[in-house]
Amino acid sequence: MLSRTASALYWLGRYCERADFVARLVEATARLDTLSSRPAGEAAWSSALVVTDNEAAFAATGAAARQAEVACFLTVDETHPGSIVRCLDMARTNARAVRTALTREAWTAINRAWLAFEQRPHECELTDTLELVEAVKTETRGFEGAIHRMLRNPTTWFIRLGQAVERADNTARLLDVKYHLLLPEGEVVGGLIDRDQWTTILQTVSAVTAYRWLYSDGLTVANVIDLLLARAELPRSLAASVEETVAVLGLLARQTGRHGEADRMARLRAQRMAKTRTGEVIVSGLHEYLQAFLHETDQLHAAIGRQFSFV
Numbered sequence: 203m204l205s206r207t208a209s210a211l212y213w214l215g216r217y218c219e220r221a222d223f224v225a226r227l228v229e230a231t232a233r234l235d236t237l238s239s240r241p242a243g244e245a246a247w248s249s250a251l252v253v254t255d256n257e258a259a260f261a262a263t264g265a266a267a268r269q270a271e272v273a274c275f276l277t278v279d280e281t282h283p284g285s286i287v288r289c290l291d292m293a294r295t296n297a298r299a300v301r302t303a304l305t306r307e308a309w310t311a312i313n314r315a316w317l318a319f320e321q322r323p324h325e326c327e328l329t330d331t332l333e334l335v336e337a338v339k340t341e342t343r344g345f346e347g348a349i350h351r352m353l354r355n356p357t358t359w360f361i362r363l364g365q366a367v368e369r370a371d372n373t374a375r376l377l378d379v380k381y382h383l384l385l386p387e388g389e390v391v392g393g394l395i396d397r398d399q400w401t402t403i404l405q406t407v408s409a410v411t412a413y414r415w416l417y418s419d420g421l422t423v424a425n426v427i428d429l430l431l432a433r434a435e436l437p438r439s440l441a442a443s444v445e446e447t448v449a450v451l452g453l454l455a456r457q458t459g460r461h462g463e464a465d466r467m468a469r470l471r472a473q474r475m476a477k478t479r480t481g482e483v484i485v486s487g488l489h490e491y492l493q494a495f496l497h498e499t500d501q502l503h504a505a506i507g508r509q510f511s512f513v
Contacts, residue, residue, distance in 0.1 A: 203458070207303065208360050209512035210296040215364025217293035218312065221286050222342035223372040223406075224254055225335040228276050228286075230405040232332060234398055235269055246399070247272040253372075253379045256284040274326035277334060278319060286338055287319045303357045307348035315341035356457055363450045363506065370443035371499050376403060377430050378492040400426050407438040427488065428480040440495065441475055447502070448472045454510075464505040471498055 231250045248267040251257040256275070259282040265271040279285045283292075294316045297309060318337040322330065346365075352358045380403050400421060404410045409429060416433065417425045434441040448468045455461035483491045506512070 203356050205511040207300055208356070208510050209507075210299040211303070211357060211360035212364040212506070212510075212512065214293055214296040214300070214312075215361035215366075216368040217289045217296065217364075218342055218345055219365045219368040220372070221289035221293065221315070221338055223368075224276055224284070224286050224289065225338040225342070226406045226408070227253060227376070228273055229332060229335045229339075230402045232269065232273060232328065233405065234402040246402075249379050250276065253375050254284050255375070256282065259284065270326065270328060273328060273331045277331050278322060278326060286334070290316045290319060290338070300357070305348055305352055308345055308352065311341045311345035311348055315345075354453075356454060359450050359453050359457075363447065363454070366443050366446040366450060367499060367503055367506070369438055370440055370447070371496065373407060373430055373438050373440055373443065374492045374495050374499070376406060377427065378489060378496075397421055403430075407436070409436055409438065412436050424480065424484065427484065431483065432475070432478055432480050441478075444468070444472050444475045451506075458510075460509055462505075462509045464502060464509045467498070467502050467505055471502070 227250055231246050234246050247269060248257070250272060251260050251267065254276060260267070260272065260275050263271075263275070265275075275282075275285065277286050280287055280291075282288065290312070294312050297304060297312045301309060315338050318334055318341070322334060349358055349361055380399060400423060401410070403426065404413055407430065412435070413421070413426065413429055416429065416435070419425070429436055430439050432441050433439050434445055436442055448465075451465050451468050455465060
């Protein structure tokens with residue numbers, strides 16, 4: 203496989219996963235703001251910007267961090283690379299570059315998601331935004347299903363590798379921002395606002411039902427952190443993403459013969475993750491742990507590029 207093909211497949215996986223994550227984040231934040239007994243207001247929408255690393259770009263617009271402005275900015279604004287529409291555009295560009303390697307179902311899912319934005323209304327009403335978000339979730343699920351039905355070869359493995367790396371980054375950012383930034387000043391930890399926000403976090407990663415299955419003592423911060431950090435049963439947890447990265451790199455090594463720095467970094471991180479105990483992480487500093495994890499993810503991403511000579 204050519205390096206530029208491998209790079210396009212990897213970035214296709216990352217951009218599709220990123221579009222899906224931002225869509226879920228916008229939907230969950232809108233639900234929190236609208237349905238909460240006390241609307242989250244600017245705090246929740248500001249946190250959505252921080253999670254997606256778009257706070258500086260939004261600040262440059264001079265707009266207030268209110269529901270309509272932030273939802274529009276994260277969904278249909280084409281002036282910055284962090285919006286859903288730009289993620290889908292870049293995913294489609296990469297998919298088009300490797301069109302012959304994809305099945306019709308995989309290409310159609312990406313194309314339909316992109317066309318939903320091309321045909322969107324000019325007004326940026328919340329109802330229209332949420333309809334677009336739902337369309338994105340539907341099509342990205344369709345894309346992921348199509349990938350799992352494709353031949354198990356380097357094409358699917360590079361896409362899955364991109365998805366795993368992106369998923370780890372997204373979940374770590376989400377957990378870090380909630381734990382340190384989201385609760386409004388003066389609110390009680392464990393109070394109604396705090397519980398609503400942690401429920402929103404679970405909704406963003408599709409883990410509400412999983413939480414109820416795995417924990418019988420109600421909603422607690424420690425349990426949510428444990429689920430998102432250390433429970434490999436949850437596909438969007440850090441542990442699951444780390445395990446999948448190691449597995450996919452191993453498959454690629456056996457098929458392509460390229461084995462090196464990225465494999466070693468991924469295995470070492472998986473070994474450390476296996477020894478991780480949530481209680482110890484919380485006591486020693488969750489923020490510091492997650493910041494180190496994000497830095498490692500950036501380093502792993504760079505190592506993958508070097509190992510497979512991405513262009």
